[in-house]
Amino acid sequence: GSELLEQERAKSKVNTSALSTFLHTKAGLERKHKILAILQQEKVFDKSQNYFAGRVDRFETALARAKKLRQLYVKHGWTNDDKQCANELISEPGPYGLHESMFLITLQGQGNAEQHKRFLEPAQEYKYIGCYAQTELGHGSNVRGLETTATWNPEDKTFTIHSPTLTSSKWWIGSLGRTANFAVVMAQLYLGGKPYGPHPFVVQIRDLKTHQPLENIAIGDIGPKFGYNTMDNGYLLFNKVKVPHISMLARFSSIDPKTNKYIRPSSPSLIYGTLTWVRSTIVLQSGGVLARGVTIATRYCSVRRQFQDRDAQSPETAENQVINYTMVQIRLLPLLATCFALHFTGRGMMALYEANQRKLAADAGKGAQSGNRGAGPEETNSSSDLLADLHATSCGLKSLASYTAVEGLEMCRRACGGHGYSNFSGIGTWFADYLPTATWEGDNYMLTQQVARYLLKSARSVLKGNEPTNDTQSILSNFLARQDQGAAFDVLTKDEDIVEAFAWRSSFLTFEALKHRDEQKRSWNSLLVDFYRLSRAHSQYMVVKNFYETLQSPAISSELDPPTLDVMHKLFRLYALHTLEQEASEFYTSSAVTVRQIQLARTNSVMKLLEDIRPHAIRLVDSWDFPDWQLDSSLGRSDGKVYEDMFYRASELNPLNNITVDPYPDSPVLFREKEAQKAKL
Amino acid sequence: GSELLEQERAKSKVNTSALSTFLHTKAGLERKHKILAILQQEKVFDKSQNYFAGRVDRFETALARAKKLRQLYVKHGWTNDDKQCANELISEPGPYGLHESMFLITLQGQGNAEQHKRFLEPAQEYKYIGCYAQTELGHGSNVRGLETTATWNPEDKTFTIHSPTLTSSKWWIGSLGRTANFAVVMAQLYLGGKPYGPHPFVVQIRDLKTHQPLENIAIGDIGPKFGYNTMDNGYLLFNKVKVPHISMLARFSSIDPKTNKYIRPSSPSLIYGTLTWVRSTIVLQSGGVLARGVTIATRYCSVRRQFQDRDAQSPETAENQVINYTMVQIRLLPLLATCFALHFTGRGMMALYEANQRKLAADAGKGAQSGNRGAGPEETNSSSDLLADLHATSCGLKSLASYTAVEGLEMCRRACGGHGYSNFSGIGTWFADYLPTATWEGDNYMLTQQVARYLLKSARSVLKGNEPTNDTQSILSNFLARQDQGAAFDVLTKDEDIVEAFAWRSSFLTFEALKHRDEQKRSWNSLLVDFYRLSRAHSQYMVVKNFYETLQSPAISSELDPPTLDVMHKLFRLYALHTLEQEASEFYTSSAVTVRQIQLARTNSVMKLLEDIRPHAIRLVDSWDFPDWQLDSSLGRSDGKVYEDMFYRASELNPLNNITVDPYPDSPVLFREKEAQKAKL
Numbered sequence A, B: 001g002s003e004l005l006e007q008e009r010a011k012s013k014v015n016t017s018a019l020s021t022f023l024h025t026k027a028g029l030e031r032k033h034k035i036l037a038i039l040q041q042e043k044v045f046d047k048s049q050n051y052f053a054g055r056v057d058r059f060e061t062a063l064a065r066a067k068k069l070r071q072l073y074v075k076h077g078w079t080n081d082d083k084q085c086a087n088e089l090i091s092e093p094g095p096y097g098l099h100e101s102m103f104l105i106t107l108q109g110q111g112n113a114e115q116h117k118r119f120l121e122p123a124q125e126y127k128y129i130g131c132y133a134q135t136e137l138g139h140g141s142n143v144r145g146l147e148t149t150a151t152w153n154p155e156d157k158t159f160t161i162h163s164p165t166l167t168s169s170k171w172w173i174g175s176l177g178r179t180a181n182f183a184v185v186m187a188q189l190y191l192g193g194k195p196y197g198p199h200p201f202v203v204q205i206r207d208l209k210t211h212q213p214l215e216n217i218a219i220g221d222i223g224p225k226f227g228y229n230t231m232d233n234g235y236l237l238f239n240k241v242k243v244p245h246i247s248m249l250a251r252f253s254s255i256d257p258k259t260n261k262y263i264r265p266s267s268p269s270l271i272y273g274t275l276t277w278v279r280s281t282i283v284l285q286s287g288g289v290l291a292r293g294v295t296i297a298t299r300y301c302s303v304r305r306q307f308q309d310r311d312a313q314s315p316e317t318a319e320n321q322v323i324n325y326t327m328v329q330i331r332l333l334p335l336l337a338t339c340f341a342l343h344f345t346g347r348g349m350m351a352l353y354e355a356n357q358r359k360l361a362a363d364a365g366k367g368a369q370s371g372n373r374g375a376g377p378e379e380t381n382s383s384s385d386l387l388a389d390l391h392a393t394s395c396g397l398k399s400l401a402s403y404t405a406v407e408g409l410e411m412c413r414r415a416c417g418g419h420g421y422s423n424f425s426g427i428g429t430w431f432a433d434y435l436p437t438a439t440w441e442g443d444n445y446m447l448t449q450q451v452a453r454y455l456l457k458s459a460r461s462v463l464k465g466n467e468p469t470n471d472t473q474s475i476l477s478n479f480l481a482r483q484d485q486g487a488a489f490d491v492l493t494k495d496e497d498i499v500e501a502f503a504w505r506s507s508f509l510t511f512e513a514l515k516h517r518d519e520q521k522r523s524w525n526s527l528l529v530d531f532y533r534l535s536r537a538h539s540q541y542m543v544v545k546n547f548y549e550t551l552q553s554p555a556i557s558s559e560l561d562p563p564t565l566d567v568m569h570k571l572f573r574l575y576a577l578h579t580l581e582q583e584a585s586e587f588y589t590s591s592a593v594t595v596r597q598i599q600l601a602r603t604n605s606v607m608k609l610l611e612d613i614r615p616h617a618i619r620l621v622d623s624w625d626f627p628d629w630q631l632d633s634s635l636g637r638s639d640g641k642v643y644e645d646m647f648y649r650a651s652e653l654n655p656l657n658n659i660t661v662d663p664y665p666d667s668p669v670l671f672r673e674k675e676a677q678k679a680k681l
């Protein structure tokens, strides 16, 4: 295997290290190698038994790792970026996961100063270890439907937290099952018999010494899952548990303990902001998530040989590397292009998000001077308008990006044939652990309704003749203006035209949906399938546009040399034309392109791009710079020693091989004394 | 949950039991319930710890179950169908799996009378327990590339079996890792220094008493996999191991020990037949495999309520069952239709296969009389012609059907939202165990080349003006005849036209591919992607045709009442039109349908069919008649007690809940003494 990968690397002029730097920044790469060295020295992070251990053992190890990580953090004075980097290298969810993310973030963002002192500070020191308990057995997506109640008791200024039904049991809560002693609990606030909707409460749930659940609280782990088994997702039930006034997180809304009155939320758009940020992070990570699978499969398919080429002249020819088969290329290379596309899109989202946060802060200053914004349409406030756009975009892209990664990983696994099914491939477990990303932070199907709602709103505004204030409105108004002239996009030769064709299709679908909803008065439910397609179309447009803009950026031309840039440009075209071809039917119904163009894209352009990119495949995956330790994959080893590693793991590390069975059906003996035990005698 | 499912059942007039009988036959249903009762009485088949146990424990239990199953088989005098039925109810691969399938089948089919006596008889009594060792670390699909050698030693009339390289290690071999003491080993036969290609040898590999590997043989389990962990897939290496002359299975080819000459294979088409049979079985099972996921998801989505309808008039309206959302329907109901489509197709294949075996037997009789068939084209022999058609069809359908089931199961899991990710959903593990079906018996991508090769050959024959002798040739010649008149299929209203449109598209793609290959002289490799599409198109045509013919059959109209038949007809249309819409771009490029028709199919016909089928969904899944014991799913319970069961399993059966952790990062303690232990004090 080694020679083959060396040959591959010799064949291409792609500048791996410049591309790595462009993808991850110099600081990012240095950080990774610094942290990797630290982790590899610690025995507890040794991965060699990961694929063998059962649930309880894996959880125990994960807890040990979480503790050690926290110790290293303190010892080395790590930043949060350092910690995040360590988590990525370790690549398994751990029992402090929700403490370190949602619990701290929620306390920070939604608590007031007093609550920061009371809860956040001990939490930052791991005296309190928390989780975020929103979802219930009966409700996930529909947060307004949560059944847990928090009733204000004016007599003693407390809340009673209660779980009135079985389905009100908190469920799926990460870090809760065995680890946490505190929880942020989302509960329906009741005040004077009236419901005020779900609000967050900080509740102690286990004794800080004995770690047993407090009185009238039932907690447990919810059991094994398809993946994510190093995390103790848990359930939680309250039997009329009283908590003090300070428990209700009071930054945005609160109860005045003197008047017993509810104080309304001030600026919900900041919470909105956090959701947008979380989703943008998912988009940003999806490229790397997929790149792991693509790296493994591309390396293995370059080492794997199977069959001679059918048209080979001489019967002596060596077997072909399977990556030379076009049917393997069409599965892997568009995914390779997708990794870059998603990564650049995530970056673009993050940049927009940060720009907007700055603007929001500035507007907030102005707002304070001019008082209330008055009754004008929201659209006149450019930052809130941008936020709405960002929010919708992040919903659509989160949905598209996470499914693309999920489906792409399975495609990579398959490309490895039988060996892809072994855990040593490193793809299966990674896939299984990543899978819930499609469900949390908004079920991927549900999110598309938000995108559609936003696009319909934008289309209505454009139809009214309002001046476009963001890109979405611009492409819609562009479409309206040109609708009658028709489109004649030259997608096969002009990059700008590719971007425009994607914009055209998205706009076409938007106005179609608007017609159904506003003119034909169709029910919302009857349009959900159209909305899904619309969201997908719009998100693909965003990805194509972000990839295109990255290629136009001065940064890329200054960092990458022309041969590398040329390959990047081919990856752009491959992503775009392959997507266009996959979604052909929407492109031609919208008249964005002709049937003939799609045929040509399929039979000529895409096939030619596969051929052109093929020689650079190994260097391109190398540029993602995954350490072998992170991939933990026999098939994806950077030195190509695939078979040696498979054999080593199976024969040396596999505990089942210590067991001798009695194979005969009539014998009641299953396992004879273990060989290990025998050796002891 | 219970009331909701009861309401669903009350709402529809589909005759569940008549439909069950039509799907499974009366005898099949009776068998299932008889065997289920027996299994449920045996403690070893208790499933309650299945989702919790680790690999070694699961394997131990699986071995115990395999033994008990064999005992029951003897005790009750079961038939093979009974055993097969028991396996399906247990739903986990077991350590005797390959012994009971490929090992016995190969001995039976490829051994001569002497070998039957020497190997098959003790194997049938489980004195020998075997496996089928073909795949190696370095070669799977390309059997000709196997590296294990079997060299004939004329001096002492033995063979030397040898593994010359690391990559020649047998790998993936089911039942080998810990259980088998015999193996059928595929090895390259060498005779007088010349290679004769791969041949099967029966080799003892472990001592019958100690169960230790025999001298110069290395064996082990290959380690954990994405699924299939109750099976001990193994590796096997030989260091110049001598075996007697009788070891080479001699029904089709052999070595004459006196002359040391190789005796050529007589009738390879019988082996061909076994492969076709195995693939047809996969097609037949795929409908039921998928139906498990569809049953679970459909029941859960009928019990799950989330959100009020957005257009609901009153805010008091109860939350909607999620199956009422069209975006859930479009994911589940076409899959429900697919279950039936695949099941009927599998049946059709099996019937053809059996008819052909009878014909073959008859032809063989004739052949014996008339001597050799002479130099005429193969096409003149109708049974071999049918066999070629069957073989190609089974390749394409195996590929389509197994991927459809794999992807459909994941779709069902997703439809269940967060709870789909719990092992208690019963979908994830089922999916993981089924997944390798896409790889074994021919990698699903590779198989499509065989379909294409066959279709090209058929097209050449038709172009030459030969009279069509089977359906494939008929549709190709039909297409040729009408090509210039064009097609005007009325797919939206006429069922026959739907079938013809599918035939048209498949024929169109065949002649396109032929043009590329024969006229443009394109390389085989450059056409693999086209071949994949072609195979898929042809296989979808077969499925549509089989579903259509089942609906035309007298059997169905005599067994099902009109309301049930009407729903079946809608399922046919849903499967066909949804597929047509998904593959739209091929249908319009081939001019089988117009762009307008596809738009109408999507926006009108399919949406209307969802609405029409929706009320019958629960009864339709009920008709698949999966016992709860078989599904082992909280979400798929036939009584709808979804949440109660989730809670019970998490809180009562989950061993992780016996553990109390020490949560603080600075404490070296991970697990405090277990509660169970404490209780003992």
Ligand SMILES: Cc1cc2nc3c(=O)[nH]c(=O)nc-3n(C[C@H](O)[C@H](O)[C@H](O)COP(=O)(O)OP(=O)(O)OC[C@H]3O[C@@H](n4cnc5c(N)ncnc54)[C@H](O)[C@@H]3O)c2cc1C
Residues within 6 Å of the ligand: A098, A132, A133, A134, A135, A138, A139, A140, A141, A142, A171, A172, A173, A174, A228, A233, A436, A439, A440, A441, A442, A443, A445, A446, A528, B304, B306, B307, B322, B325, B327, B328, B414, B415, B416, B417, B418, B419, B421
């Ligand atoms: C591994 C994992 C970890 C998690 N960790 C946490 C955690 O730490 N804290 C926490 O609070 N939660 C957590 N969750 C819960 C997660 O946030 C929810 O599962 C998610 O919000 C989806 O909700 P649901 O499961 O209720 O799906 P549902 O809303 O019940 O969806 C079921 C199905 O119905 C469809 N559907 C529902 N409503 C509609 C509609 N209006 N229109 C169309 N279709 C609809 C959905 O698309 C889906 O197919 C976790 C989940 C998982 C899997």
Ligand SMILES: Cc1cc2nc3c(=O)[nH]c(=O)nc-3n(C[C@H](O)[C@H](O)[C@H](O)COP(=O)(O)OP(=O)(O)OC[C@H]3O[C@@H](n4cnc5c(N)ncnc54)[C@H](O)[C@@H]3O)c2cc1C
Residues within 6 Å of the ligand: A304, A306, A307, A322, A325, A327, A328, A414, A415, A416, A417, A418, A419, A421, B098, B132, B133, B134, B135, B138, B139, B140, B141, B142, B171, B172, B173, B174, B228, B233, B436, B439, B440, B441, B442, B443, B445, B446, B528
């Ligand atoms: C769970 C499990 C159980 C098994 N049990 C057994 C058993 O009991 N006995 C046994 O002998 N075997 C067994 N196998 C092995 C199985 O039969 C092989 O894995 C299968 O034949 C695929 O071969 P491969 O893994 O070598 O894939 P490869 O042929 O190496 O395929 C790798 C990739 O290359 C592609 N490819 C290869 N050649 C070409 C080509 N010419 N054109 C285009 N693309 C190509 C494939 O599509 C695939 O994507 C088992 C496998 C599994 C996963």
